[in-house]
Amino acid sequence: MNDATYDVRYDVLLRGGRVLDGTGAPAYRADVAVTGDRITAIGRLDGARARTEIDASGRYVSPGFVDAHVHGDAAVLDPDVQLAALRQGVTTFVLGQDGLSYAPATPAALAYVTRYFAAINGTHPGLGEGPVSVADLLATYDRTTAVNTAYLVPHGTVRHSALGATARGADASDLAAMTKAVEQGLDEGACGLSTGLEYVPGRYADAAELAALLAPVAARGLPHVSHMRGYEGAAGPAMREMLDVARSSGVATHVSHYHGPAAELIAMVDDARAEGLDLTYDAYPYLRGCSILAMVALPRDLDDPDPDRVVAALTEPATRRRLATDVDPALWPRITLAHVPAADFRWAEGRRLVDAAAEVGATPAEFCADLLVATDLVASAVFDQPPTNSDESVRALLRHPAHVGGSDGIYIGGSPHPRGWGAFARLLARHVVELGDWTWEQAVVHLASHPARRFRLADRGLLRVGLAADIAVIDPARVADRADYGDARRPAAGIDDVLVAGVPVLAAGALTGHTPGRPVRPS
Numbered sequence: 001m002n003d004a005t006y007d008v009r010y011d012v013l014l015r016g017g018r019v020l021d022g023t024g025a026p027a028y029r030a031d032v033a034v035t036g037d038r039i040t041a042i043g044r045l046d047g048a049r050a051r052t053e054i055d056a057s058g059r060y061v062s063p064g065f066v067d068a069h070v071h072g073d074a075a076v077l078d079p080d081v082q083l084a085a086l087r088q089g090v091t092t093f094v095l096g097q098d099g100l101s102y103a104p105a106t107p108a109a110l111a112y113v114t115r116y117f118a119a120i121n122g123t124h125p126g127l128g129e130g131p132v133s134v135a136d137l138l139a140t141y142d143r144t145t146a147v148n149t150a151y152l153v154p155h156g157t158v159r160h161s162a163l164g165a166t167a168r169g170a171d172a173s174d175l176a177a178m179t180k181a182v183e184q185g186l187d188e189g190a191c192g193l194s195t196g197l198e199y200v201p202g203r204y205a206d207a208a209e210l211a212a213l214l215a216p217v218a219a220r221g222l223p224h225v226s227h228m229r230g231y232e233g234a235a236g237p238a239m240r241e242m243l244d245v246a247r248s249s250g251v252a253t254h255v256s257h258y259h260g261p262a263a264e265l266i267a268m269v270d271d272a273r274a275e276g277l278d279l280t281y282d283a284y285p286y287l288r289g290c291s292i293l294a295m296v297a298l299p300r301d302l303d304d305p306d307p308d309r310v311v312a313a314l315t316e317p318a319t320r321r322r323l324a325t326d327v328d329p330a331l332w333p334r335i336t337l338a339h340v341p342a343a344d345f346r347w348a349e350g351r352r353l354v355d356a357a358a359e360v361g362a363t364p365a366e367f368c369a370d371l372l373v374a375t376d377l378v379a380s381a382v383f384d385q386p387p388t389n390s391d392e393s394v395r396a397l398l399r400h401p402a403h404v405g406g407s408d409g410i411y412i413g414g415s416p417h418p419r420g421w422g423a424f425a426r427l428l429a430r431h432v433v434e435l436g437d438w439t440w441e442q443a444v445v446h447l448a449s450h451p452a453r454r455f456r457l458a459d460r461g462l463l464r465v466g467l468a469a470d471i472a473v474i475d476p477a478r479v480a481d482r483a484d485y486g487d488a489r490r491p492a493a494g495i496d497d498v499l500v501a502g503v504p505v506l507a508a509g510a511l512t513g514h515t516p517g518r519p520v521r522p523s
Contacts, residue, residue: 010050011035011502017056017473022063022449022462024441032061034469037501037516042465052504054497056473062444063463064091064470064498065424066451068282069225069256069406072149073101074122079511080489081411081420082146086498086506087491088424088481089447089472090407092520094455096152097256098227099196103137104153104181105130109160115307116200119292119339119380122412134188138519145517146505148470150455152194152225153185155213156202165305167204175212183216189521191455192222192254197229197238198295200303207241211249218251222522223280223454225254232388235260239268243277252278254454257408259283259385262393269402280454282406283397285426287389288485290338290410290417293379297335297368299326307377314369323365332357332364334384336485339413342374350415350486353381380410382417382485398427398446399437404454405447418488422481425492429480440476456522469502 012034018027019042033041033048041048067085072093075081085093095101100117102110102124110130114123126140134151141149162177163170170178182193193214196202214224224245228238239255246253258265258281272279294303294310299322304310313319335353340346348356348371357367371379397403405427409420424447431437438446452461459468472495479494491509498506503516 009048010040012052012054012469012499012504013045013048013050014054014056014061014471014473017059017061019463020060020062020440020444021464022444024445026441027060032463032471034471034499034502037469039463039465039467039469042463054473056497058475060440060474060476061463062089062472062474063448063461064472064500065089065405065447066092066094066455066457066461067407067409067424068094068254068404068451068454069097070094070409070420071097071120072409072411074124075411076141076145076147076149077125078411079146083511084411084421084489084491085147086511087493087495087509088422089474089495089498090147090424091470091472091498091500092148092150092457092460094150094152094191094451096154096190096194097225098199099154099156099194099202100199101154101157102127103132103134103157104161104185105132105157106161107131108164109157112160112165113157115378117292118378119412120410134185134190138189141517141519143515143518146500146511146515147517148500148520149517150191150457150520151189152192153182153190155193155195155205156199158182158213159201159205160305163201167201167305169204169206170209175209178213179216182213186216186220186222189519191457191522192225193217194225196227198227201305203229207245207248210245214245214249214251218249221252222456223252223254224249225256227256232260232386235265236268239265243272246277246279255279255281257282257284257289257406258397259389260393261388262396266396266400269400273402280402280404280450281397282404283394284406284408284419284423285394285398285431286417286419286423287385287391287394288382288417289385290380290382290408292377293335293337293368293381294372294377296381296383297327297331310377311373314373320366320369323369324363327365336382336415337371337379338382338415338417339378339380340371340375341378342371345371345374346414349413380413382415395431395435395437398431403446404451416488418481418483418485421483421489422492425479425481425494428474429494433476433479457520458523460520469499471499473497
C-alpha cells in the first residue's frame with residue numbers, strides 16, 4: 001500500500017484485481033475506487049489517482065464477509081479478535097446469539113447472563129451494573145473496533161429481565177413486558193431476535209411464548225435466529241418446532257450452526273422452502289462443537305435458573321452418583337476442556353476430560369463435578385460431535401442455497417475451538433480451492449451477500465457503486481486456515497488487505513490501528 005503525493009480524486013483505489021461482486025456473476029478484471037465510506041467507481045480506472053492505492057493484481061476483490069453467528073459480544077473490542085476476523089475477510093459480526101447477551105437487561109439479568117455465559121461471551125468492559133438498553137450496548141461498538149457489528153435481541157436475556165430466575169411459563173403480563181422489550185430493542189437497531197432453546201432460561205419457553213414475541217419481529221421483516229432445542233439425533237423434532245413457530249408467527253427463520261444427518265436435515269429445509277417458509281441456516285466446517293461444559297455434560301433437570309443452586313447440587317453425593325449413572329459414558333471421551341478459570345484446574349485446559357480425570361485418580365463424572373464447582377460453572381468444552389454428523393454431511397449442508405456463513409467463534413479460554421480464527425478461511429481454502437464444493441463466485445454469495453440479505457443489511461454484501469466500502473482482497477493461491485485444535489489462535493493467511501467503511505483496517509496482514517466499525521442497523 002503506497003501513499004500518493006499527486007492530486008487526489010479518490011480516497012482509496014484498489015488496482016488490477018478480479019472483482020467478485022457478490023451476485024454470483026463471474027469474476028471480472030476491474031479497479032475499485034472508494035470515496036469516504038462508499039464505493040464510488042468500478043471499472044478500468046487507468047488514469048485515476050487516490051490518496052491510498054492497493055495493488056490487487058493476482059487477487060480477488062470481494063465484499064467483506066458477514067459472520068452470521070459469532071460470540072464476539074465482548075471480544076470484538078479486542079484487537080486480536082479483530083485481527084482474527086479481518087485475516088479471514090470478515091468485516092461484520094452478527095452478535096446477540098443463542099438468546100444470551102447483554103441487552104436489553106435489568107441489572108439482575110445482566111449479572112446472570114454475564115456469569116452464565118462468561119465462558120462464551122466473556123465480560124463486556126464498558127457496561128457497569130446495568131440496566132443496559134440495546135442502544136447503550138450498540139454505542140460501545142461505535143468506532144471502537146475495526147469491524148462492524150449487527151445485533152439480535154436475545155430472548156433469554158429478555159425473559160430473565162421479565163421473569164427473573166424462574167423456570168415457570170410466561171403469563172399475559174410477562175408476555176406484555178417481554179414484547180415491549182423486544183419492540184424497543186428493534187426500534188434501537190436490532191436486526192432480529194435470537195433464541196437459545198438448550199440454554200437457561202430460553203429452554204423454558206414454549207412455542208406459544210416464542211410466537212408471541214416473534215410477532216413484532218415478523219412485522220418488520222426480520223428473522224428469528226435460533227439455537228434449536230436439539231441437534232444431531234434430536235435435530236428433527238427441534239426443526240419441526242422451528243417450523244411450527246414460523247407458521248404461527250409468520251417470521252423468517254434462521255437456524256444456528258445447523259449440523260447432523262444431512263439427508264434428513266436438507267429434506268426438511270427443502271420441504272419448508274417449498275411450502276413458502278423463509279428458512280436459512282448457518283453451518284461451520286468442523287466436526288467438533290464448543291459450548292459451556294454444564295450444558296454439554298449435565299442432565300437437563302440439573303440445570304437451574306439460579307447457578308448457585310446448581311453449584312450446591314454438584315457438591316451433594318446423590319447428584320454425583322447421578323452423573324455417574326445417568327450421563328452416557330460415551331460422552332466423557334468426546335470432551336476436551338477449553339476454558340477452565342480455576343487455579344487448581346487450569347492445567348487441564350486442552351486435555352481430554354477422561355485423561356485429566358485419570359491423572360488425578362478420579363472418575364470422569366467426579367472430575368467434571370469438581371471442575372464445575374471450582375469454576376463456579378464458568379467452564380467450556382470442545383466436544384466431538386457424534387457419528388450422526390460426518391464430513392459428507394458438512395459438505396452437503398454447505399452446498400445448499402439456504403446456507404450462509406457463520407463461524408460460531410468463541411474467543412474465551414486457554415484452548416478454544418479454532419473456528420473463530422479459521423472457519424471462513426477454511427471454507428475458502430478447503431471447500432473452494434481443495435474440494436470444489438463452491439466456486440469462488442458461489443463462496444462470496446454464501447459468505448457475504450446471503451447473510452447481508454438475511455439480516456437486511458442492505459448496503460453490504462455486494463460490490464456495487466453507492467454501497468458501503470467493506471472490501472476484502474483475497475489471494476487464492478495463499479488463502480489458508482492455520483488454526484487447529486492444538487494452536488487455535490493462529491490467524492489465517494491469504495487475506496492481507498481489508499477496508500471497513502472505506503478505511504484500510506488491515507494492510508500487509510497487520511492491523512492499521514483504525515477503528516471505523518459501526519453498529520449496522522437493518523434497512
